[in-house]
Amino acid sequence: MDKQTAFLRTIRHCLGLPAEGERSKESFPALFATADRSGILRAIRTRNTEEQDELLRLFLTNADALGIRTHVVASQEAVADLIVNLAVTKTPEFTPAKHIIHHDHPHLNALQLRNRLDIEGITVHTSRGDDRQMREKTIASFIGITVPDMGVADSATLIQLTKPGCSRSISLVPSIHIAVLKKEHVVADLREAYALLQEQPHLDSMVFITGPSKTADIEAQMVHGAHGPREVHVLIY
Amino acid sequence: MSASGPPTYRSVAAEGIASPRLQKSLHGLQQRFGKGAMELWATMADQGLRRRVKAARMNTFAHLDIVLAELAKNVRARGGQVHFAASAADAIEYTLGVAQKKAVKRVVKGKSMTSMEINVDAALEEAGIEVVETDLGEYIIQLAGDKPSHIIAPCIHLDRQQIGELFTEKLGIDYSNDPPTLTMAARKALREKMLGADMGLTGCNLACAETGQISLVSNEGNIRMATTMPPVVVALMGMERVVATLDDHREALQLLTRGAALQKLSTYVSFLGGPSSAGDPDGPKEFHLVIIDNGRSKILADPEFREVLACIRCGACLNICPVYGKIGGHAYMSPYCGPIGAVVTPLLDGINKHADLCKGETLCGACKDICPVENDLPRMLAALRHTLAYGSERWQVRQHNRAEAWGYKVWLLLVGNPVLYRWALRVGRFCQKPFVGKNRLISKLAGLASGWTNERDLPPIAGQTFHERWTTNRADHRSGAKRDPREGS
Numbered sequence: 001m002d003k004q005t006a007f008l009r010t011i012r013h014c015l016g017l018p019a020e021g022e023r024s025k026e027s028f029p030a031l032f033a034t035a036d037r038s039g040i041l042r043a044i045r046t047r048n049t050e051e052q053d054e055l056l057r058l059f060l061t062n063a064d065a066l067g068i069r070t071h072v073v074a075s076q077e078a079v080a081d082l083i084v085n086l087a088v089t090k091t092p093e094f095t096p097a098k099h100i101i102h103h104d105h106p107h108l109n110a111l112q113l114r115n116r117l118d119i120e121g122i123t124v125h126t127s128r129g130d131d132r133q134m135r136e137k138t139i140a141s142f143i144g145i146t147v148p149d150m151g152v153a154d155s156a157t158l159i160q161l162t163k164p165g166c167s168r169s170i171s172l173v174p175s176i177h178i179a180v181l182k183k184e185h186v187v188a189d190l191r192e193a194y195a196l197l198q199e200q201p202h203l204d205s206m207v208f209i210t211g212p213s214k215t216a217d218i219e220a221q222m223v224h225g226a227h228g229p230r231e232v233h234v235l236i237y
Numbered sequence: 238m239s240a241s242g243p244p245t246y247r248s249v250a251a252e253g254i255a256s257p258r259l260q261k262s263l264h265g266l267q268q269r270f271g272k273g274a275m276e277l278w279a280t281m282a283d284q285g286l287r288r289r290v291k292a293a294r295m296n297t298f299a300h301l302d303i304v305l306a307e308l309a310k311n312v313r314a315r316g317g318q319v320h321f322a323a324s325a326a327d328a329i330e331y332t333l334g335v336a337q338k339k340a341v342k343r344v345v346k347g348k349s350m351t352s353m354e355i356n357v358d359a360a361l362e363e364a365g366i367e368v369v370e371t372d373l374g375e376y377i378i379q380l381a382g383d384k385p386s387h388i389i390a391p392c393i394h395l396d397r398q399q400i401g402e403l404f405t406e407k408l409g410i411d412y413s414n415d416p417p418t419l420t421m422a423a424r425k426a427l428r429e430k431m432l433g434a435d436m437g438l439t440g441c442n443l444a445c446a447e448t449g450q451i452s453l454v455s456n457e458g459n460i461r462m463a464t465t466m467p468p469v470v471v472a473l474m475g476m477e478r479v480v481a482t483l484d485d486h487r488e489a490l491q492l493l494t495r496g497a498a499l500q501k502l503s504t505y506v507s508f509l510g511g512p513s514s515a516g517d518p519d520g521p522k523e524f525h526l527v528i529i530d531n532g533r534s535k536i537l538a539d540p541e542f543r544e545v546l547a548c549i550r551c552g553a554c555l556n557i558c559p560v561y562g563k564i565g566g567h568a569y570m571s572p573y574c575g576p577i578g579a580v581v582t583p584l585l586d587g588i589n590k591h592a593d594l595c596k597g598e599t600l601c602g603a604c605k606d607i608c609p610v611e612n613d614l615p616r617m618l619a620a621l622r623h624t625l626a627y628g629s630e631r632w633q634v635r636q637h638n639r640a641e642a643w644g645y646k647v648w649l650l651l652v653g654n655p656v657l658y659r660w661a662l663r664v665g666r667f668c669q670k671p672f673v674g675k676n677r678l679i680s681k682l683a684g685l686a687s688g689w690t691n692e693r694d695l696p697p698i699a700g701q702t703f704h705e706r707w708t709t710n711r712a713d714h715r716s717g718a719k720r721d722p723r724e725g726s
Binding site: 003004006007008010011012013014015016022023024025028031032033034035094127128129130131134135138139154155157162163164165167168169172173190191194197198203204205206207208209210211212213214215216217218219220221223225226227228229 | 262265266269296299300301302303304305306307309315319320321322323327371372373374377390391392393396397400416417419420421423424425427428431432446447448450456457458459461462465466476481482483484486487490491500501502503504505506507508509510511513514515516517518519520528530534535537538
């Protein structure tokens with residue numbers, strides 16, 4: 001703590017304050033005050049189907065411009081069909097064998113992917129906190145499937161909180177990222193998204209994902225697939 | 238030019254201006270991103286955003302001791318370790334200590350200008366640790382043994398042929414000048430490096446004190462890799478890179494990604510505040526946050542320059558500056574180039590040492606117009622020139638050019654005394670004779686004054702001053718009026 005004390009003392013000195021005598025945040029209630037978000041939250045909760053559909057349309061338009069492939073489907077079965085189709089038709093980038101991995105999430109577990117892909121010779125892994133081979137399985141997988149907590153229409157962003165069973169690397173290490181998003185989890189913009197995040201009791205690690213990994217470092221030419229997934233599919237139902 | 242003596246601002250700038258490749262890249266960059274950002278600010282629905290973010294940044298600085306203490310407390314509550322480093326040496330010692338304690342053999346870096354500022358790579362490499370840059374542009378720079386020349390486009394000065402040849406030599410791939418092919422080659426090589434790294438070393442775009450997290454933006458995904466796959470993560474942050482609340486974070490983030498690359502959001506914005514929690518399938522086992530002063534508190538203390546700490550390092554000012562647009566980033570000889578570099582480099586690393594930077598900028602004001610937080614860089618450039626002209630005890634600046642200062646003293650004496658002034662003009666008229674060329678301009682002066690004519694011609698002192706002509710003409714006019722009584726009748 002010594003270095004911290006000295007460091008903060010220097011700051012106080014530089015601000016023209018008495019160096020001794022720590023200042024406490026309680027004396028400055030405005031500093032960490034948060035704007036009232038009840039109006040925003042109410043708007044999200046009372047949104048009708050029409051408004052929700054409009055947000056979805058906006059999400060799809062913005063996603064398209066960013067090279068995200070979107071698929072709006074009617075049912076859980078259709079989600080499973082699409083994933084199976086992608087897993088069968090796409091070619092792995094780094095390994096000859098086909099492995100895919102998904103978050104340990106009820107929406108995904110309900111798809112019965114293991115049963116359906118077994119007969120195709122594709123190995124399906126589920127992300128689990130107690131599995132010591134998680135890392136190897138993720139690296140071996142060419143498709144990673146996640147369930148984002150939110151979609152943001154204004155920027156076509158997926159917001160993924162890290163939770164037990166919902167690892168960070170599934171949306172990062174495999175070449176293809178498939179996100180399965182519920183229509184009602186699409187919010188309008190970052191203001192709404194942050195308002196919902198602020199409702200979380202304890203924010204841990206999280207990531208905003210807006211499109212496939214990309215770079216324009218060589219002569220400003222855009223190339224998808226720098227280090228993260230080169231393809232992002234969003235399945236919305 | 239650079240053949241004689243070490244490279245200087247002048248010599249490297251001259252090289253940049255002489256390179257058609259660099260001129261083409263810089264022009265393209267400024268056309269697209271500079272103009273784009275100006276248009277974005279003009280058409281943005283929320284016209285108060287920039288002013289609000291600036292006000293919030295300045296308010297945070299006025300309470301920086303409280304905000305940093307809160308950040309440290311919340312990161313620690315999450316199991317992260319926080320180290321306050323007063324100097325570069327302190328930050329290096331800590332980072333190296335972590336690496337050695339964990340017997341780290343390879344460090345993968347996410348793009349971090351702070352790491353370049355403190356030069357931590359050299360210390361790690363000296364200790365036998367492999368250091369790999371993972372941002373594609375930075376990786377290319379590292380392979381070439383070169384230095385970055387733009388904040389978000391580090392290898393803008395290299396073209397696809399050079400990068401193709403570099404990859405053939407260093408990565409052993411068949412020659413190609415196709416950007417997708419080259420990117421895929423780097424993707425493969427770096428994937429191995431990242432998956433096999435023992436430590437990730439990153440910077441920090443914006444830390445949020447309220448939640449106890451740092452956040453990092455990237456388009457490539459390298460920073461996510463560097464903060465997810467290695468067992469140990471060390472993040473280096475300048476002490477000003479903090480916001481108090483998530484509300485502040487949202488607003489600053491929106492300016493950062495727009496200013497940097499006209500994006501509503503970069504591909505990835507990742508938040509991290511500690512080691513992975515119990516039950517998390519992946520993530521680092523250890524997280525260290527190093528909060529660095531290294532000269533920033535001195536800037537904080539000076540009301541003249543405090544504003545520059547509000548910079549969010551988007552690089553927008555590089556994309557519009559007419560000087561950067563010609564000379565490129567290398568001439569600034571600092572991890573921070575362009576107009577922001579011309580202000581912050583001297584303040585962090587010595588105003589006398591970097592005297593050329595503030596003098597090289599034009600004070601045209603474009604950097605202020607484009608700055609997402611409306612930093613008045615031209616004002617601060619002028620203030621830096623003031624410290625150089627008159628010296629400054631606070632900044633330990635010695636008068637930059639004594640001869641020039643002496644010259645102005647003489648000038649002051651002359652313009653305050655008409656008799657002396659007229660006498661000096663007559664002397665000047667006489668002395669300038671051998672220097673006036675056929676075009677009736679002075680192209681070359683002697684001695685100390687030669688600096689004035691190196692890059693320009695001067696008009697000679699006129700044969701008659703306005704005052705002298707006025708006196709003569711009026712005398713003529715009066716006597717003429719007497720000679721012709723009909724006039725005015």
